[in-house]
Amino acid sequence: MRVHVPGLAPLLFCLTALFAAPAAASGSITDNVVETRLDNGLTVLVLEDRRAPVVSTQIWYRVGSADEYGGVTGISHMLEHMMFRGSEAFEPGEFSRVVSRLGGRENAFVGRDYTGYHQLLGSDHWETLLEMEAERMQHLRLTEEEFLPEREVVREERRQRVDDRPNARLREAFMAAAFHADPYGQPVIGWMSDIDEYSVDALQDWYDTWYTPDNAVVAVVGDVDAEAVVAAAERHFGDIPAGPGVERPARSEPPQTGERRITVQVPAELPYVMMGWKAPSLNSLEEPDDAYALLVLEGVLSSGEASRLARELERGREIAGSAAASYSPFTRRDGLFMLGGVPAADTDPGELEAALREQIERLREEPVGEDELERVQARVVASEVYGRDSVHAQASQLAMLETVGIGWQELGAFVERVRAVTAEDVRRVAQEYLVPETLTVGILDPLPLDERESEEPAAEYGGEL
Incomplete structure (x- = not known):
């Protein structure tokens, strides 16, 4: 590794940063x-x-x-x-x-x-x-x-x-x-x-x-x-010979049949709650609709100060010091839809976990309001426009999509696919994928810090070095 660059990675490439817009002022x-x-x-x-x-x-x-x-x-x-x-x-x-x-x-x-x-x-x-x-x-x-x-x-x-x-x-x-x-x-x-x-x-x-x-x-x-x-x-x-053409083994994950839980006890200043449900990538879906509906669902929960986790758990109930959602379908293999957060002072990690579960259950039961849906979609589209000035981001997006096997052409369909997501699509994917049987929960249970240790910022969801 030369220098760690969060977000180029990408993590993962997050919803608001992955697809910057084209160089031209219009068109794809x-x-x-x-x-x-x-x-x-x-x-x-x-x-x-x-x-x-x-x-x-x-x-x-x-x-x-x-x-x-x-x-x-x-x-x-x-x-x-x-x-x-x-x-x-x-x-x-x-x-x-x-x-x-x-x-x-x-x-x-x-x-x-x-x-x-x-x-x-x-x-x-x-x-x-x-x-x-x-x-x-x-x-x-x-x-x-x-x-x-x-x-x-x-x-x-x-x-x-x-x-x-x-x-x-x-x-x-x-x-x-x-x-x-x-x-x-x-x-x-x-x-x-x-x-x-x-x-x-x-x-x-x-x-x-x-x-x-x-x-x-x-x-x-x-x-x-x-x-x-x-x-x-x-x-x-051109004169460099092609390689041996290695065939990757499938190494498929067996179906998860029940919730998994782990607790990590190490010296730390703050507890942390991490939750993840098995979720598809674009590579495993016959049609892209579910992936984009999950991206919009992520935006409903975690796309700025007006999104639900910030509005309701951080400022409203004040039980989270920070909370976020993360999902990327732009991967070679299926991954996770993740939630995580730091409990506020005097808040038990179990209380924050329960509140995060309530947020998912609400999405499973109630359609997102049209105004809220449009606001999230507009935020995603706006982020695409604001990213137009970076030649580095454009090259990264094209190369990443091609490298993982999705194809760079998917970049041109991004805005249209985001705008096509309906409130019922969001509820449907919540019901299909965010189910207890595929959930893994991780809890950081802090032990007392000694003089040599100090706490770092909340861990990123991305997976790059």
């Missing part, structure tokens, strides 16, 4: 996307946006923690670190120094479904970045000398981001309880016992298997000529 982003697939399988997506002399270049690989298994959990994250530790053409750290000399910014991230690398820089230098990415796609240099200290960096990162953070420890235990067979139950950063056993040979195998052109998506958005980008991609990536 998908009207102007140029897609090319090279003979070796590399997907290239280009969107011209000439309003400013900047370009976002990104490459996403279809590999993340969901492709890992016991003994190598977190290895995608470890390899992401090593991608900056030298290749045949670049000494350790030189890739980043070149980006900096060109006046650009860079970052990288790992999620459950993907690993991504991205840069933002002036429009004179985008081809240099494509050439550099092509070089480290095929010529990464993995050595014990660079690996051993970098593994210590990852170990410390896990300690700081998980082991020393009570809410993160709750989330890790919660996901493992919610998913028994599905790899979404594994931590993106990996279990410490697996990190301890990484080897250069294991990293080399992972790199050789997954870092291939047919397993990658290149997205370039900004002040570029689409034909020139496609020609450059062919020039720099």
Whole structure:
């Protein structure tokens, strides 16, 4: 990991941030996307946006923690670190120094479904970045000398981001309880016992298997000529051979047949309540209606100060210091519809849990009012418009959708699908998916803090590093 970027991740890409609008002042982003697939399988997506002399270049690989298994959990994250530790053409750290000399910014991230690398820089230098990415796609240099200290960096990162953070420890235990067979139950950063056993040979195998052109998506958005980008991609990536074509095992989650509960007792300042119901992704649905109805349901509960959790639990009854809902259908596998919150002072976690359950039951029994529904839909559409200025966000959205298998074309249907959701749709999906049999509940039960420990902000629902 280079620098953690909450929300790009994305977590998950949340409802209000995931789908920023197209570069053009009108029309859909998908009207102007140029897609090319090279003979070796590399997907290239280009969107011209000439309003400013900047370009976002990104490459996403279809590999993340969901492709890992016991003994190598977190290895995608470890390899992401090593991608900056030298290749045949670049000494350790030189890739980043070149980006900096060109006046650009860079970052990288790992999620459950993907690993991504991205840069933002002036429009004179985008081809240099494509050439550099092509070089480290095929010529990464993995050595014990660079690996051993970098593994210590990852170990410390896990300690700081998980082991020393009570809410993160709750989330890790919660996901493992919610998913028994599905790899979404594994931590993106990996279990410490697996990190301890990484080897250069294991990293080399992972790199050789997954870092291939047919397993990658290149997205370039900004002040570029689409034909020139496609020609450059062919020039720099075209001779790289396709990979072995690994077939992913199904690893399907057995049906959940009853509520699951866990309690995590660690030193912490505040308790926390976490709840999650099994919920579909767009990849598993024959029609997208349920996914968008769940997105709107999320907005009803948690889309600003006027939404129900903030209005009724935080300000009204004053039993939550904070409360939020989270759902993303833009994933490779089925996930969770989640609720969580910090009980207010003198409020028992059980009281907040009961109040959150009441909110779900109300949605199951009563249709959302038309005014409320329209307000939520308008908020989602407005967020799409306000996001138009970011070439980085546009590239991320296109690449993410293509990488997880939904397809970048879904971006063009987003507003229409949100607006098509009815109050009855919201009630229907609440009745179908938010049922006791598929619920997992996690409670953080604080133990007394010692002098060395302090509380961190509430854990995010996203799953990226």
